[in-house]
Amino acid sequence: MRDQDFATHDAAAWRDGFRTGLPTLFGIGAWGLVVGVAMIKSGLTMPQAMGMTLLVFAGSAQLAALPLIAANAPIWVIFVTALVINLRFVIFSVLLAPHFASLPWHKRLGLGFVSGDISVALYLQRYPDPEPAPGKVSFLKGLLYPNCAAWQIGSVIGIFLGNAVPTEWGLGFAGTLAIVCILVPMVASRPALCGVLVAAAVSVLAAGLPYKLGLLAAVVVGMGTAMIVEETGDKLRARRQENRKADHV
């Protein structure tokens, strides 16, 4: 396939991506709102908070940076913390990059920068294989751009509401619920379910690790578990088939 076909705007695929991500936008917006409120409450000025939300666009890294800023931590410590929290995006980009290798570099830089957790999960459900297909790029954009817009709008509203939103409302829980909905169909196989349960357990037990390393440990241990379960499942099946053959002989 020619690269042009792969990258040309496909309005139907864009709308398809938009519709796929639409139900998550509410949760994303609520999450952005919480981060916006948190930035103001932690003492950032309005221009600083606006700058952070527009330039950084990584909610968990922003939230983790706030107490470090308040505590006057060295800048390199804040930088390393953000790198570690975002390490899961390296794994996501390993999965997504082969799909879009033929795009010009600035498009890859831009699309990569706005690829959040939920969008990547939804995209990979639709296109698990990296072969170029018509409309792929448009579908991804239909997921990423509204997702980014919902986040930014929520965040800016949060910045302006500032101290008016009580923390006890727990608005951030809407983001957790959006992820719950995406996760449920993803655990349809036994290896995936085992991996997810182990990852959840590790993330809770290792939550106290510095630099949010618990998140990374959870992903690595969860993936390994899923792989082991998959391979033992394959071996058991193979043995059962052999036994069946032996019975027939």
Next chain:
Amino acid sequence: MSDLEIWIVIVSLAIATAITRSGFWLVGHKVTIPKRVQEMLRYAPSCALAAIIAPDLLLDGGTIHLELANAKLIAGIASVAWFAWRRRMLETIVFGMLLFTALRLLPGLLHSYQ
């Protein structure tokens, strides 16, 4: 921190995001990932999503809460069931938030009637 220092932090956070999110998009086609690692990575998105939400559902200030008084945990479990049944995301989020809010306020309401 001074205003300038905070802006330096903001720019360094943006750079950290760009490195982790876009780095591989830029150089990925020059690197070959072993097939086994690729197979394992298929499970990364679901594990990462689980690892993001599990502490929110189970932890409160460093202690694990597995009991009925944990409004987030109860609302989270009910939302899994609701989504498995209805398959509607927005509806599930609204349901989960309403249940969470009700569970959060209920003890106080009951107390005030005693």
